[in-house]
Amino acid sequence: VPEHGIGTETLKSRLHDLVREQRTGIVIAVDHISEPESIQAPALVDLFAGLPSNVSWLAIGRDDPSTTELTRYTAESISIDRYQRQMLVDVLMTRTSNGLAQQGLDHGQARHIADWADGNAHDALAALFIAAELAEERGQDRITQANVDAAIAEVPDPCVSLGVVLSLPTNRQTVLRELIDLEESERSSVTATTEAIASAQSVDLSAGTVKRFLYEMAESGVVDRVEATVTNGQGRPPSRVEPRFPPTAFRRLYDLQQ
Template sequence: MDLQERIARRRSARQGQRVVVDRDQLSPAVHRPEPVGRGPVLEQLLDALEPVFEGELPPPVAVVGPSGSGTSAVVTALFDALNDQFGGSNRAIVTTTRGGHTDPATWFVTVDGRQVESAFAFYRAVLSGVSSERVPESGVGTDDLRERIRERLARPDRRAIVAIDHHDEPETLGVERVRELLAPVADSTATVAVGHREPESHEGPAITVPPYRDHELVDVVTDRASTGLAAGALDHDAIRDLAVWAAGSAHDALAALFGAAVLASEDDAERIEPRHLETARAAVPDDGVHVARPLALSETRQQVLLELIEIESADRPIREIATAIADRSSLTDGTVKRFLYELADRGVIDRVPLPTAENGSGRRPSTVEPRFPTIAFRSLTPTRGQSL
């Protein structure tokens, strides 16, 4: 974003007296084209991918780091930059030798494991990355998509580096499964595993992304606030306090910033007040999950989570919560209860034991609590306002 655009955004915001100038710039679910404070990590990843500049495939690479450290942002930004810099409309690295011949073309493809749970979805995501043609969503089979990828990479001067993001989360395709799916084009592809830990039996470079230090996180939040909020909407002391509170997690800091901006907008306030930040921080669970996790669920499950946020669920057993949600929807108690147990198994919500009488007998009841930033989820979910 250039300086003139920044000025235009601020001027427009002040004319309308809006706190939020650009919501996407504040969203914890949106990556910046150039991650702040991650230059050394980007250099390490470029070192690991160095063989592609010689027309060769790199070894398997792993990018690992704790939640909120920016692993996804780093890989996505670098892959997008490589494609944009060298590929143009064909999304590929293409260099020319002194004799005028074309060197190998390499596509950089990022597959979001949260959005891909089947072979068909995986092949469709890869094909979208290596071809500029529209990839059908239906009417074709898995074998057809695999064959299209094989044909696309059949020439010896074509290769693809495939990053599988969030490979180690529940319900996602693991790296070993990804390599099985890429077996027909194994000689033309290499993988980059992105997650909290290395894949089992990983052999190759492993790049560790550390948690943000406080001053780095201040820069991250300042960068987002300067483009997403109106001038003067948040002071520097508040940003510093937010960075310290987030304890190295950019996701938590941005989820709280986004939530505070939502609350300030709902209050028609001209700036983000301490009360907005306090409420927004309380809505970001300790050791929670990224807001993108619930946003990747089906519409029905998102609606169940929205209802869970709205009802008074504290200290109520799961069966009562299921009944309360069912009463607000067209779903049955049994269906809602099944969804809640399923979401707890996925780690999106937590099952928490409830206290029982001292001489109580039988199974101990439990309740459920969200493990995701509730204000950010409520505002970002596309199913908000729909009925079940």
């Protein structure tokens, strides 16, 4: 740690000086605007306030531009349509041919996934991934309709991108990895969930830290706090934590990284 740090304003000034030297100009693109664990529109506007005249920026997100305050600061909005069904079917079949055994998924199942996903490539590919994982667990050489139906049922609506979840700090991913394997009784409340996760051998965190992580991830939208429907009649009903991402897909991808 340096004894005399450099202030933020000094860093900004140096960065602006470097940018001004670029004759061709600079375009800054920021993806996943207003999504969980990402920058929100007001913060982005503040961040880019006062940029040199040769700098342009592009904000990329899923929200309708007309519903955000970004349109007051942008010169133009560009709308990109959802995947058409046949295009999404082609994507699914291409991934299937590259990653699965021959005839591992038939066109009818691909169309079913594409219809359900309604142009959302992330959700469609997540469902395909889960269906393949379920088939492998059962020793099948092909994906069945039952696998597809179970996979679709597992993808939350709305669903947080698996890329967002896998970009979280390691300790938060560890907490989520334990969360998705808990029994229902261990997820009856945030307190019960916290105690179960903190006591796991793979978690080297205090119960207080685990609870803080759960609350922070609930606030950012990675998990949901769902209020219990049954109470003992005393005080506020307890809430439990539910992931907003598909557990099977996250479990497989997380374990592959270990």
